[in-house]
Amino acid sequence: MLTVGEIKHKLKQANALHLEHQEASAIELLKEVLPYQSDNAHIYAAIGECYVNIREAVEGLPWLKKALALDNSLKACHIRIADAYNLMHKRVKALEYLKQCAGTFKGDPLECQWWLAKADVYKMMRFYERSEACYQEAFKRIDDKDKAWKAQLCGSYAGMLELQGRHDDATRYFELAYVTHPTYVLGSNLAMHYLTVGNWEWGWRLYEIRLQGNKVRGLGNKPCAGLEDRIEGPLYFYQEGGLGDLVQMARYIPLFKDVSPELVMVVDPRLMEVARMMKLGNVKIIDGDHTGEHEAELPMLSLPLRSDRLRPEDAPPPVKMKVKPIKRTFPNVLINWFGEKFFTHDDMRSMKLADFAPLVRQHPEINWFCVNIGERVGKEIASTKLPIMHYPGDLKTAIQRIAGCDAMVTTDTGLAHVAGTLGKPVLMVLGEYSDWRWELKGDHTAWYPSIKLYRCNGGAKMEDILTQIDEDLSKTLKDVKYEADNRRKKSNAKVRVRASGQESIPNA
Structure with missing residues (x-):
């Protein structure tokens, strides 16, 4: 049993943890208190908000709706519910909830949050002009004394600037957000931005701040080790x-x-x-x-x-992998056009199979195949009527098929890393959004020497990119065939030597 004093103390602790972005710990305390105040809408709302803040929108949504059912005057719940639907890729639904409380915030500090939520939705819908207008309305209403919300506003705005390729402006706002309210979340975002723009030292050093949030699964409180350390245990x-x-x-x-x-x-x-x-x-x-x-x-x-x-x-070279390849008739090319849909900006890195249709039709002599899973694959192959074999299966089998392919045409996905590690020729199309590891310029990456990059940002047209891929793919397959023929000739020569019973004599 908790006393009234203990309940108040735990609620105060939970609020402090929430302000420091220690959401998981705050949720634990709030759930301890809930049995004693099961009709307190504010506790349900706080739990829901914490879940949304750690991007667990599906988990947080029922808590927010329960809070609203208990007290319909909680206008902040409408905003947080909109945030949850935005994370769940249900942007129209998010705008509907924001519309329900539009115009009810006159002089209320929540008005800034309402404009920020709307700006975030439009940002994720890629309506940047509308998003910009909403951000400016939010900036007009922000209270400079409210450091946490000012920092969140600056950080969110910086994210939109980065998506638009306005990296210098993004740097300024990411830094302003972190200086205003130096939490591990804002520090991690700034670190990722530094890595994206090629500021590797500052990026990796600052990225250590993420560990304050204990976001690494299983990580405990043991000391970290460097190359200069010597320890006896694991x-x-x-x-x-x-x-x-x-x-x-x-x-x-x-x-x-x-x-x-x-x-x-x-x-x-x-x-x-x-x-x-x-x-x-x-x-x-x-x-x-x-x-x-x-x-x-x-x-x-x-x-x-x-x-x-x-x-x-x-960096060291990619680690080698022991894989038993599943081979098909040459030329054998894997095509991979989308990745994990729950990745925040997946719509800006994944593409549609139809985008690659001209390339596939240009090369009927190629044995095209894919290893993606999900209903989407079959539907897109059927709708485009492209000659692509589909091999759904587990990850191990997918890697075996990658090991047996002659080349890979892909967007930015985890399987591209595997192909690069295996040394397969990879022709990777980067969408408008470029992940930090691929930097902002250049057509090659030091991470994987066999990967060539084709960037869609900066006004590049897909038809021009496909023309370049067409040329490079043809050359790549010629090189692959030449190397394979050479290996076959050497192998046959060794067989003939052994069959004749003669040993090769080294040069004197």
Whole structure:
């Protein structure tokens, strides 16, 4: 049983944690109090807002709606519900909720938040002129004394500027947001922006602030280790992000072989098959649900900093993978046009199969295939009537098919990292949004020498990009065939030598 004083104390603690973006901890405290104040709409609203702030909109929405059912005067709930629907890609629904409380904020500090929520929705709908207008209305109404909301407004606006390619202006507003209210969320956003614009040292150093939010699954309170350290117990490396981040960052782990006698990579259970394919020497692979005692730990996106190899050019080469390829008749090209739809800006990096139709039709001699999963694949192949074989299956099989292909035409997805790691020729189309690892300029990346980049930003036309890919793909396949023919000739020559019973004599 909690006393009245304890309840008040926990509510005060939860509010302080919420202001510092420690949302998970705030939710725990609020749920402890809830049984004692089950009719308190403000507690339901606070829990829902915390969930939305950590991007768990589906979880947060019922709490917000319950709060509104208990007290329909909570105008802030309409705004948070709109934020939740925006995260769930239901933008029309989000605008409907904002419309319900439009014009009711005269002189209310919530008016700034209402304009900010509307600006965010239009930003995600890519209606930048409308979004800009809403941001300016929000800036007019912001109270400079409210540091947290001023910082959130500046950070959100910076995000829109970045999406538009206005990177200098974005830098200014990202920095203003962080200086105004230096939380780990705003610091992480600024760090990602620094990486995007090529400020690698500041980016990797500042990105350590994310650890204040304990957002790395399984990470405890053990000390981190650097290359200069020497410890006796196990050193754990914790995976962060998805498939692409795992494949990209694993290359750093062997650098730590002298730090600890036992290196252990802790991986999402869904990616265990991928991790086991990696040739990492004596590194042990375990899933995140079965960790043990260890002396030190490192989140994997900290490895460029902890190994003091901050620039892509200084990174180790991609880790080698042991894969049994599934081969098809030459020329065998994998086409991959979309990735994870819940990625924040997926609509700006994924494309439609129809966008690649001219390229596919230009090369009927190619055996095109794809390994994407979901109903979308079959529907798009059917609607375009393109000669593309579809091989849905698990991730291990998809990687085996990548290992057996001659080239890959793709957008920015995790499978492109796998192909690059395997040394496959990859022709990658970058949409309007370019992830931090691909930088802002150039057609090659130091992360994967076999990947060539084709950028759609800066007014580039898709038809011109496809023309360039067409030329490069033809040349790539000629090179692949030439190398394969050479390997076949050498292999046949060895067979003939062994069959004749003669040994080759080295040059004197």
